[in-house]
Amino acid sequence: GIQVEQSPPDLILQEGANSTLRCNFSDSVNNLQWFHQNPWGQLINLFYIPSGTKQNGRLSATTVATERYSLLYISSSQTTDSGVYFCAVEREETSGSRLTFGEGTQLTVNP
Amino acid sequence: NAGVTQTPKFRVLKTGQSMTLLCAQDMNHEYMYWYRQDPGMGLRLIHYSVGEGTTAKGEVPDGYNVSRLKKQNFLLGLESAAPSQTSVYFCASSYGKTHEQFFGPGTRLTVL
Numbered sequence: 001g002i003q004v005e006q007s008p009p010d011l012i013l014q015e016g017a018n019s020t021l022r023c024n025f026s027d028s029v030n031n032l033q034w035f036h037q038n039p040w041g042q043l044i045n046l047f048y049i050p051s052g053t054k055q056n057g058r059l060s061a062t063t064v065a066t067e068r069y070s071l072l073y074i075s076s077s078q079t080t081d082s083g084v085y086f087c088a089v090e091r092e093e094t095s096g097s098r099l100t101f102g103e104g105t106q107l108t109v110n111p
Numbered sequence: 112n113a114g115v116t117q118t119p120k121f122r123v124l125k126t127g128q129s130m131t132l133l134c135a136q137d138m139n140h141e142y143m144y145w146y147r148q149d150p151g152m153g154l155r156l157i158h159y160s161v162g163e164g165t166t167a168k169g170e171v172p173d174g175y176n177v178s179r180l181k182k183q184n185f186l187l188g189l190e191s192a193a194p195s196q197t198s199v200y201f202c203a204s205s206y207g208k209t210h211e212q213f214f215g216p217g218t219r220l221t222v223l
Binding site (some may be wrong): 045 | 122128144151152153154156159169170201203208209210211212213214216217
């Protein structure tokens with residue numbers, strides 16, 4: 001199956017700092033999504049971004065499909081950004097809908 | 112508009128007992144999914160459905176069964192629970208195959 005690697009596994013920031021999270025994947029994909037899991041366990045979809053760049057407030061994401069990676073940028077981080085960020089992908093050849101998740105980046109933003 | 116809801120939120124079972132987890136969505140989505148999340152790991156797909164009356168196996172289907180009798184509901188069953196099935200279970204739905212997935216709040220299941 002497709003491999004998804006996220007880095008760094010852990011990240012600690014001071015409020016106001018910027019950060020970049022990376023997701024590498026091992027095969028061509030037609031579906032890539034970024035999720036945030038807050039400290040209470042709720043999973044929120046941040047971006048659906050199989051290619052290109054999108055922005056939503058302080059967050060933006062870029063996927064370079066030809067080089068098999070995606071980046072999630074968090075600017076001016078806030079304590080509410082804490083949690084785990086997951087990248088999930090689906091191979092182009094799959095007939096169903098089967099997202100494979102990375103192991104996540106644990107982000108802690110300190111006040 | 113409640114989005115994706117799951118019942119129950121918590122459950123404790125003894126080994127060998129059975130139970131059903133219910134997922135409901137009110138977004139008229141065709142696709143629905145069941146995932147499990149174990150400590151320190153990402154989510155793994157158990158089963159999914161691409162429409163009413165259809166189901167398919169995901170990455171870790173053994174020990175689970177599912178049914179999609181109504182478009183808005185997706186049920187996950189454990190016929191004979193085992194301690195290895197202790198996990199947090201998430202349901203999700205999406206409009207289509209290449210659309211964003213929306214998640215429910217999760218069900219924390221402990222099997223003793």
